[in-house]
Amino acid sequence: MRVSQxxxxxxxxxxxxxxxxLGIPAIGALMKPxxxxxxxxxxxxxxLFFIVIVIxxxxxxxxxxxxxxxxxxxxxxxxxxxxxxxxxxxxxxxLAGGYGAYDAVRPRFETPPELRAVHPAPPSSFxxxxxxxxxxxxxxxxxxxxxxxxGDVKAGAAIFFKQCFFCHGDKLDGRGLYxxxxxxxxxxxxxxxxxxxxxxxxxxxxxxxxxxxLPREGGPWMSSMPVWHRFLSETEIWQVILFLYDFTxxxxxxxxx
Amino acid sequence: xxxxxxMLLFVLVLVAFEAxxxxxxxxxxxxxxxxxxxxEATAAQPGAxxxxxxxxxxxxxxxxxxxxxxxxxxxxxFAAFVxxxxxxxxxxxxxxxRNGDPxxxxxxxxxxxxxxxxxxxxxxxGGILVFALAVFYPGLFAYLTRIFGPxxxxxxxxxxxxxxxxxxxxxxxxxxxxxxxxxxxxxxxALNVVGTLLMGLSNSWATFMMAxxxxxxxxxxxxxxxxxxxGPLWTPLNVHRFLANIAYGGAIVGAYAAYKFIAARASEAxxxxxxxxxxxxxxxxxxxxxxxxxxxxxxxxxxxYSQQMGITLMGGVFAWLFIIQAVLIGTIFLAxxxxxxxxxxxxxxxxxxxxxxKYIAGVLVICFLVWFTPHTLVMxxxxxxxxxxxxxxxxxPLGVMSAKNTAVNIMILATFFTYQLFRRSMVHSTRPWxxxxxxxxxxxxxxxxxxxxxxxxxxxxxPANIRIGLSVPQVMTTxxxxxxxxxxxxxxxxxxxxxxxxxxxxMPARAQYALFTLAVAFTWLMGLMGYxxxxxxxxxxxxxxxxxxxxxxFTPTIGHATAIVSVCTLxxxxxxxxxxxxxxxxxxxxxxAGLAEAGATP
Ligand code: HEM
Numbered sequence: 089m090r091v092s093q094x095x096x097x098x099x100x101x102x103x104x105x106x107x108x109x110l111g112i113p114a115i116g117a118l119m120k121p122x123x124x125x126x127x128x129x130x131x132x133x134x135x136l137f138f139i140v141i142v143i144x145x146x147x148x149x150x151x152x153x154x155x156x157x158x159x160x161x162x163x164x165x166x167x168x169x170x171x172x173x174x175x176x177x178x179x180x181x182x183l184a185g186g187y188g189a190y191d192a193v194r195p196r197f198e199t200p201p202e203l204r205a206v207h208p209a210p211p212s213s214f215x216x217x218x219x220x221x222x223x224x225x226x227x228x229x230x231x232x233x234x235x236x237x238x239g240d241v242k243a244g245a246a247i248f249f250k251q252c253f254f255c256h257g258d259k260l261d262g263r264g265l266y267x268x269x270x271x272x273x274x275x276x277x278x279x280x281x282x283x284x285x286x287x288x289x290x291x292x293x294x295x296x297x298x299x300x301x302l303p304r305e306g307g308p309w310m311s312s313m314p315v316w317h318r319f320l321s322e323t324e325i326w327q328v329i330l331f332l333y334d335f336t337x338x339x340x341x342x343x344x345x
Numbered sequence: 346x347x348x349x350x351x352m353l354l355f356v357l358v359l360v361a362f363e364a365x366x367x368x369x370x371x372x373x374x375x376x377x378x379x380x381x382x383x384x385e386a387t388a389a390q391p392g393a394x395x396x397x398x399x400x401x402x403x404x405x406x407x408x409x410x411x412x413x414x415x416x417x418x419x420x421x422x423f424a425a426f427v428x429x430x431x432x433x434x435x436x437x438x439x440x441x442x443r444n445g446d447p448x449x450x451x452x453x454x455x456x457x458x459x460x461x462x463x464x465x466x467x468x469x470x471g472g473i474l475v476f477a478l479a480v481f482y483p484g485l486f487a488y489l490t491r492i493f494g495p496x497x498x499x500x501x502x503x504x505x506x507x508x509x510x511x512x513x514x515x516x517x518x519x520x521x522x523x524x525x526x527x528x529x530x531x532x533x534x535a536l537n538v539v540g541t542l543l544m545g546l547s548n549s550w551a552t553f554m555m556a557x558x559x560x561x562x563x564x565x566x567x568x569x570x571x572x573x574x575x576g577p578l579w580t581p582l583n584v585h586r587f588l589a590n591i592a593y594g595g596a597i598v599g600a601y602a603a604y605k606f607i608a609a610r611a612s613e614a615x616x617x618x619x620x621x622x623x624x625x626x627x628x629x630x631x632x633x634x635x636x637x638x639x640x641x642x643x644x645x646x647x648x649x650y651s652q653q654m655g656i657t658l659m660g661g662v663f664a665w666l667f668i669i670q671a672v673l674i675g676t677i678f679l680a681x682x683x684x685x686x687x688x689x690x691x692x693x694x695x696x697x698x699x700x701x702x703k704y705i706a707g708v709l710v711i712c713f714l715v716w717f718t719p720h721t722l723v724m725x726x727x728x729x730x731x732x733x734x735x736x737x738x739x740x741x742p743l744g745v746m747s748a749k750n751t752a753v754n755i756m757i758l759a760t761f762f763t764y765q766l767f768r769r770s771m772v773h774s775t776r777p778w779x780x781x782x783x784x785x786x787x788x789x790x791x792x793x794x795x796x797x798x799x800x801x802x803x804x805x806x807x808p809a810n811i812r813i814g815l816s817v818p819q820v821m822t823t824x825x826x827x828x829x830x831x832x833x834x835x836x837x838x839x840x841x842x843x844x845x846x847x848x849x850x851x852m853p854a855r856a857q858y859a860l861f862t863l864a865v866a867f868t869w870l871m872g873l874m875g876y877x878x879x880x881x882x883x884x885x886x887x888x889x890x891x892x893x894x895x896x897x898x899f900t901p902t903i904g905h906a907t908a909i910v911s912v913c914t915l916x917x918x919x920x921x922x923x924x925x926x927x928x929x930x931x932x933x934x935x936x937x938a939g940l941a942e943a944g945a946t947p
Contacts, residue, residue, distance in 0.1 A: 112739050119738040124731050127740065128724040135714055138675070142710045145679060146703060148855060149686035198725055206721055209657040212889065224651065262736075271726055279736045280805055281720075281745065287652055 093153060094160035097143050104139045108132055206272075207286065208303050210293050216317045226289035228340075230326045237330070244331025247324055255312070260335055270312045277336050284338040291329050291340075295320075393564025393887060396484045396894035409481035410897040411909065416474040418872055418913040419920075423467035424547075425586070425871065426921075428540045429594025430460035431511070433628045435533040442526050452621055454518050456598050461515050462924035464508075482895075485886045492559070492566050492573050493550060500546045503539055510536035544590070545583050551879065552578040554887050556650045564890040577650050581643035588632050588639055593867050595628030596677075600864035601925050603857035616850035622860055623688060623849075629863060630681045630760060634827070637674075637753045638820040641746065647881070654888070657881045664721055665903050666877055671717035673870040678756055680862040682709060685763045687856035689770070691848045698766045708759045715752040720744035747804030750816045754797045754823045758790065761827050768834060772841045779837050786830055793826045868917055872910040880906070 091099075108127055116125030127135070147157045164170050164177075213222045230240045249258070255274040257264040262276030275282050283291060293301070299311030316325060333340055394400075401409060434453045441449025479486045490497060514532045521529035553559075559573030560566050566573070602622035609615045648655030657663060686702050718740055724732070742748060800819050804812040882888045884898040892898070901909075 116732075116738045123738075125737050125739060126728060126731055127737075128722050128728050130723045131718070131740070134672075134717070138713060139710055142679065142706055142713075145683045146686075146706045149683055149689075149702060150699065151690055151853065198727055207656055209653045212651075212653055223653070268730070271729065273729065276736055279741065281736055281741055285745075290652070 092160050093156040223289045228288040240327045241330050241334045244327035247328045288340045393891035394484050400484045401895040413477045416477045420470035420474045422917040425590040425593050427467045429590035503543045507539045548582050549574040552576050557890050581646045585639040592629045592632035595625045596863045596867040599625030599860040603860035619849045619852050634757050668719050673866050675713045676866045680859040684859040691851045692770045712752040712756040715743050718743040747801045751801030754819050772838050793822045796822050868914045872913050
């Protein structure tokens with residue numbers, strides 16, 4: 089038996105949906121065991137919307153195919169023989185719509201999702217205790233000092249394991265003891281999405297001023313990252329930055345020529 | 346019909362409003378007023394003036410920023426269109442002259458006629474813009490004229506030259522046929538050179554405001570205008586806009602052809618406008634292919650100029666707008682592809698390749714999903730917990746530029762492949778070497794895609810500043826495939842027999858809506874990107890040099906900004922519809938004259 093054109097297209101949509109809902113998390117679970125990295129609902133909707141659009145375009149691109157699809161619809165909504173299937177579909181769609189409406193308005197206790205800029209734009213300069221730092225030109229003074237490099241990294245490591253690893257984890261992967269308690273979660277420095285794409289001056293600003301130093305777009309939730317300039321000296325902050333890059337093997341983003 | 350009439354009425358009211366404004370005496374003089382005496386008052390200050398709220402005149406009923414914003418945007422739409430069209434008109438005219446086919450000449454003439462109608466609106470909106478800027482932002486205007494005074498004078502002169510060239514080119518079309526054609530082509534070349542210079546000069550003001558050069562940190566002008574013009578962002582913006590204008594011009598005239606196609610009754614007219622729509626779509630697609638590259642280059646330069654600006658652009662509040670940008674660009678790709686797929690219906694021999702469309706659609710959809718997967722995912726706290734952090738192991742890597750570049754290059758190749766299928770369906774390869782050439786092409790595609798993906802993956806293992814550089818070999822790969830395939834196809838086509846003709850006009854009406862979509866998406870995209878570009882300056886008039894002291898020195902919410910962009914888009918589309926209608930009028934009036942349809946639109 090030849091499956092009708094429309095059913096074949098619907099099957100493609102179903103497969104695509106399954107890949108998005110199950111396939112991607114499954115791959116993610118392989119890469120990061122112990123988690124089930126679902127695709128966020130907002131993105132699922134966007135994905136499906138475009139998949140459906142492309143399939144519709146594909147169906148409409150050829151006269152013959154298009155008339156077959158239209159014929160299927162005419163059959164489904166008109167032929168007496170399809171009565172039961174038709175009624176069932178209409179009931180199912182209505183129920184699904186009703187549930188969707190209910191689901192959207194029912195009270196829940198989850199914090200609503202919001203777009204948080206993980207890396208908001210830094211100010212062009214900031215000051216600590218009267219000392220101005222110009223972020224456009226600031227560089228790590230210890231990086232040039234090749235002689236004491238190993239010592240500095242070691243000092244940085246000592247600071248990290250005294251101060252930071254509760255949150256950022258002993259593997260620097262953001263999975264410290266307290267990590268699950270915080271929203272937003274502590275940064276994972278091994279990702280290519282964090283320190284690997286930032287200049288050291290950016291890190292200096294973030295570490296020195298912490299969560300409270302974030303601009304408004306870094307909200308809406310308060311980051312628990314402490315304000316380290318109250319506890320660490322300038323040199324110590326530079327040392328821990330050296331350690332972060334050294335341990336993860338990332339290079340800081342170079343200043344463009 | 347009733348709907349069209351009421352729409353036209355609406356547009357007429359708008360235009361009457363605009364025309365009334367443009368009749369004011371400053372219209373002609375505004376450009377030349379660049380170095381006017383009013384400016385001298387502030388010239389006493391050495392650097393950029395430090396403005397306070399009191400320095401910004403306010404008029405009841407006018408929001409200063411909105412007025413300037415909308416005027417600037419409308420002017421940019423029209424200017425982009427008017428500058429883009431003559432470029433491909435010249436090319437089409439040249440092709441028609443070389444191959445002696447009068448249809449090309451006629452099409453080129455019809456294209457330029459539409460842009461003639463838009464030309465007066467370009468000037469009008471430009472006048473309004475200068476006026477609005479001088480009235481609402483006198484301090485900024487004075488500072489810019491102090492630095493760019495000579496450039497602005499030159500601009501005014503070039504504008505006159507542009508007008509002269511355009512009018513001579515357009516009105517001389519019919520009289521300069523035959524032996525005088527080369528002269529006409531030279532005229533078209535002059536028109537384009539002047540137009541491009543014009544664009545370059547006006548771009549320099551925008552890039553100066555973003556990345557000032559030639560002034561010190563206090564805004565004191567060192568005296569060399571050229572240094573101020575050729576700032577760090579000037580060349581990338583010029584390149585991106587030059588290409589985007591051509592694509593934009595193609596999209597708009599495509600909409601014109603679609604409109605005419607739907608309205609046409611006679612099959613001859615349908616065939617003509619179908620061919621025109623096909624050509625316009627081709628122009629838009631070809632000019633669009635290098636745009637992502639140009640766009641990333643511009644972004645890279647913005648990053649290099651200031652990390653703060655770069656992060657504001659790609660990672661901060663504007664990240665959302667880039668999702669919209671990605672969706673719009675995807676829409677453009679899909680619309681163009683859909684049009685090409687529908688176009689297969691014009692061919693008798695297309696059945697041989699039609700089954701490939703579903704794979705192309707599949708590739709496009711995958712690339713498209715990668716292309717708009719955002720860098721920063723919006724997720725609920727529960728999703729955050731199941732994912733195990735803000736970083737998604739599968740989607741996270743898709744958010745960075747390596748993945749985007751890879752996706753867009755493959756998307757470009759797929760689009761080009763569709764186009765190639767269409768052309769190849771017309772010929773029948775008879776000799777064995779032709780089959781070998783085709784196999785070579787397939788191998789080339791495979792190798793290119795492999796190389797692009799490999800470079801994309803490699804990008805994850807190198808520092809960020811090198812990663813961006815990898816987009817160059819990726820784009821080169823794509824361009825290489827396109828060029829080689831075009832050459833091989835030409836060789837094959839010239840040595841084989843054609844099977845079946847192209848039945849121009851055998852095209853479903855729904856395909857025409859793809860052309861409309863293309864025009865709307867392009868217009869919207871332009872408005873959006875222009876907004877993003879200028880608002881990453883944040884509270885500065887001239888970045889880090891001259892602060893915006895007005896009450897409007899804040900970044901509007903995303904919703905508000907997109908609403909204004911939509912208003913601008915609607916305004917422009919209404920006006921351009923009016924232009925289409927006008928050029929239709931003149932055609933109807935001159936219909937008996939046949940080819941001699943000059944002297945119509947203003
Ligand atoms: C297929 C891809 C693209 C298309 C079709 C496209 C199209 C356009 C168009 C039509 C404009 C308006 C040009 C004008 O005002 O004359 C524009 C401007 C702009 N584009 Fe793109 N673009 C593409 C890719 C990109 C990318 C990848 C980026 C950066 C990530 C980018 C960044 C910009 C910016 C910042 C502007 C503002 C320039 C202005 O002031 O007008 N574009 N683009």
